[in-house]
Amino acid sequence: MVLGCSAAFTDLLLPGPEEPVVNVAVVFGGTSYPLHIRSRLSPQSFLDMPLEIHPITVIVNNTNPSTLLTQICDILASHKIHGIVFEDNVGTEAVAQILDFISSQTQVPVISISGGSAVVLTPKEPGSAFLQLGVSIEQQIQVIFKVLEEYDWGSFAVITSLYPGYNIFLDVIRSFTDASYFGWELQEVLTFEMSQEQSSSRTQRLLRQIDAQVLIVYCSREEAEYLFSMAEQAGLVGPGYVWIVPSLTVGNMEVPPASFPVGLISVVTESWKLSLRQKVRDGVAIIAMAAASFFRAHGYLPEVGRDCWTPARATTTNTSFYR
Numbered sequence: 298m299v300l301g302c303s304a305a306f307t308d309l310l311l312p313g314p315e316e317p318v319v320n321v322a323v324v325f326g327g328t329s330y331p332l333h334i335r336s337r338l339s340p341q342s343f344l345d346m347p348l349e350i351h352p353i354t355v356i357v358n359n360t361n362p363s364t365l366l367t368q369i370c371d372i373l374a375s376h377k378i379h380g381i382v383f384e385d386n387v388g389t390e391a392v393a394q395i396l397d398f399i400s401s402q403t404q405v406p407v408i409s410i411s412g413g414s415a416v417v418l419t420p421k422e423p424g425s426a427f428l429q430l431g432v433s434i435e436q437q438i439q440v441i442f443k444v445l446e447e448y449d450w451g452s453f454a455v456i457t458s459l460y461p462g463y464n465i466f467l468d469v470i471r472s473f474t475d476a477s478y479f480g481w482e483l484q485e486v487l488t489f490e491m492s493q494e495q496s497s498s499r500t501q502r503l504l505r506q507i508d509a510q511v512l513i514v515y516c517s518r519e520e521a522e523y524l525f526s527m528a529e530q531a532g533l534v535g536p537g538y539v540w541i542v543p544s545l546t547v548g549n550m551e552v553p554p555a556s557f558p559v560g561l562i563s564v565v566t567e568s569w570k571l572s573l574r575q576k577v578r579d580g581v582a583i584i585a586m587a588a589a590s591f592f593r594a595h596g597y598l599p600e601v602g603r604d605c606w607t608p609a610r611a612t613t614t615n616t617s618f619y620r
Contacts, residue, residue, distance in 0.1 A: 317592060319351065321584055322380075323577055324383045326356075326365060343585070347588075348592065380405065381406070382580035392412070398422060404426060410577065415429045417434070432564070434469060445511070451479060452511065453484065453511035454509035455470055456487045458490060458524075460515065460520060493523060505531050510537055529558070547565065
């Protein structure tokens with residue numbers, strides 16, 4: 298499954314002398330980024346866009362809620378921002394929840410291109426203009442069941458942590474097994490807290506209760522490291538066992554944890570092959586296309602420069618721009 302946006306804009310008209318400038322904040326929110334990344338983004342980096350792009354690069358080295366809220370709100374207060382492109386390497390959906398909240402309060406479009414901020418949220422906050430270039434849990438489960446059907450793995454167990462969204466994951470799994478003609482057998486559902494603070498003997502005892510050889514997992518990357526180390530000790534890793542996980546669990550494809558079993562099956566998109574620069578261009582292109590479409594229809598761009606603490610009122614103009 299591939300979800301993404303094409304960056305081929307060679308057939309679009311280049312901006313004219315009287316066309317507006319689109320200010321895009323490109324926010325890198327992760328643990329570390331090379332300092333020279335600031336110099337990579339300039340108006341010359343986006344000359345093939347339909348309108349002139351003025352990128353404002355911001356590096357947020359700390360993505361805890363208060364820091365992220367403060368820095369993004371500072372950007373919106375100090376610049377006339379038409380949209381935000383956000384990238385992170387955190388791997389937790391908490392970042393996505395913050396961005397969704399900011400967009401709903403300010404009505405500023407936020408495009409998440411990778412990381413935890415791209416873990417698809419459903420539903421989003423009312424009035425939010427938060428777009429995530431990722432795949433939803435429902436879409437990933439569809440792919441998982443296609444794999445199960447292809448290899449005739451009709452009997453399986455599901456293991457989840459208490460990670461946010463686990464109940465949606467289970468509901469979608471059950472809806473597939475109940476509505477399908479295939480005759481699925483959901484042998485067992487096991488949900489428990491996965492952390493080093495938990496009793497190892499209790500966790501292994503729970504895992505040894507599982508008779509299925511095909512196991513579908515929903516949890517975070519850190520929780521998966523703990524789970525697979527416990528599963529190995531419980532004798533559930535190796536020949537004869539198949540583990541399937543969504544993209545959330547795998548996280549960074551380039552550096553898989555040592556505890557992940559060989560042959561682990563995961564649902565990922567082709568976006569992991571793209572460079573950071575290409576992902577940024579895709580995100581900026583979405584905002585540029587929306588702005589150009591609005592400008593052609595109305596002859597101007599909506600007012601920008603909003604305050605996080607004063608929620609913007611929804612208008613027909615803004616709705617057209619965000620759509």
